[in-house]
Amino acid sequence: MNIIDELLWREAINQQTDADGLRELTESKSVSLYCGVDPTGNSMHIGHLIPFMVLRRFQLAGHRPVILIGGATGTIGDPSGRQSERSLQTLEQVQENVDALTAQMKKLFLTDNDNQVRLVNNYDWTKDMNVIEFLRDFGKNFSINTMLAKDVVASRLDSGISFTEFSYQILQSIDYLHLYQHEDVQLQVGGSDQWGNITSGLDLIRKKEGNEAKAFGLTIPLMLKADGTKFGKTAGGAIWLDPKQTTPYEFYQFWANTDDRDVVKYLKYFTFLSKEEIEALEEKVATEPHKREAQKALAEEMTRFVHGEELLEQAKRISAALFSGDIRSLTADEIEEGFKEMPTFTAGKETKNIVDWLVELGIEPSKRQAREDITKGAISINGERVNELETEITAGDAIGGKFIIVRKGKKNYSLVKLV
The missing domain is CATH 3.40.50.620 (HUPs)
Structure with a gap:
């Protein structure tokens, strides 16, 4: 051609x-x-x-x-x-x-x-x-x-x-x-x-x-998203190629979250996949959009091209851990990268009852709400559900001695830094 x-x-x-x-x-x-x-x-x-x-x-x-x-x-x-x-x-x-x-x-x-x-x-x-x-x-x-x-x-x-x-x-x-x-x-x-x-x-x-x-x-051509907004911009600003300004995980997630209406266009513009490969992915978008295979291919191709194979694998590992809740499989550096844009709190290293700890940090609005969420199994610490009101949070819970990840419900993550 x-x-x-x-x-x-x-x-x-x-x-x-x-x-x-x-x-x-x-x-x-x-x-x-x-x-x-x-x-x-x-x-x-x-x-x-x-x-x-x-x-x-x-x-x-x-x-x-x-x-x-x-x-x-x-x-x-x-x-x-x-x-x-x-x-x-x-x-x-x-x-x-x-x-x-x-x-x-x-x-x-x-x-x-x-x-x-x-x-x-x-x-x-x-x-x-x-x-x-x-x-x-x-x-x-x-x-x-x-x-x-x-x-x-x-x-x-x-x-x-x-x-x-x-x-x-x-x-x-x-x-x-x-x-x-x-x-x-x-x-x-x-x-x-x-x-x-x-x-x-x-x-x-x-x-x-x-x-x-x-x-x-x-x-x-001028690149616009399907909703008419400018390509390459997010709530956090531009998507940079420098990993210090946009982490490889954030970079990967930008592409992985592409709208179905845009993903084939981006595959054509940005990847070196063949016409046959892109047309096969286009068919997947039409018949099995829930699998998001085109988005995964786009995210992998672009992250590999800009950041290399090693950082692509790290981005995929962070994404998989956050999706599955297997937080302890991540290193402290990977947690810092993956939770960069999530709500962040600081806590001391002294041992605290979980109810008091959640309220003092502001993750829970009141002790009553904290008890209710814990009893219902809505609170997870580092990917493990907490059901006991007597649970204590210690410095030993921190991954890499630095971070404790709190999940409230299915998607509300908070990063707690121990100081």
Whole structure:
């Protein structure tokens, strides 16, 4: 299957500057293509992954991806999707973010011995450019009228846009020209909000290299969930690739909890499962949705890709323990990860009667309610049901000497830290 046909089947193409020309190019040769990310933070989130998964598919089809880390553009700020100016970061902070994102990209994409992804930083070819060069060699090629008509700029005219952010599309155009001239890049891939920047780059290439220059642009559709909300966001915020910001268990659970209406779309976008495998899972969604086999496959594929086999197994182990109530099978570190977002209380290490202990912590509102729940078997400590009102809680109950897990009813967990 041609790479363009595969992307069409995966519904991963929004716009192309020249669909016939790009198909002909990809069928005739191995193509160099690029996608960029700005170092606005020290980690990517899953929304950033969407165009880079397309780059990876091109790589697997025998093409040559280039990943651009925007050490220069990251100091300016892309105005797309924003209604106000970004706060500029210090150059030192930008460099720290560049280093962090570079490490993430290497971990995710530099896994093959052959046909490896190339990583570049646009700061390398812009840092020595002076303002006269910028205005004479590049600014002269851009019409203000055309720039104002770009969606990314037009959407900001009412609220206001600085010259700094207005010039962003010129810098990104310079990137495409540089990569075309020095890395043989003929295709830029980006999100749908990058269409204006991509076409500006193509215009610059043709003005500098002639109208016969073969360069193309392709954008990815805007990803929305079935309920119309933005993909990749939860009540706790973005889903980060950095395990310190979003734990592998939380990452796994995000995908495992995907709505039936979205799961096939995500399998197509984010996994490298074959057409046949995805269609088989799609059938499972239609006939046996309660088994959630598609969600499990999605969660496993994505957690393995981002965090590796070992952390995938840990995430599955935490999930299984919480589902079954077998809390004691977990280590203290796994408990801390799995219960990160759950209600947390602190308690001393002295021995206490369970009724008094639950009320003092605030897990139970009153001794009467605590006695009633214990008598009914609604209270479990570390996965073991408590029925005796005389039960005592001691420091020895703490898993790893740190944590006691209280479950009230079927799903209400609380994490108690001993101090």
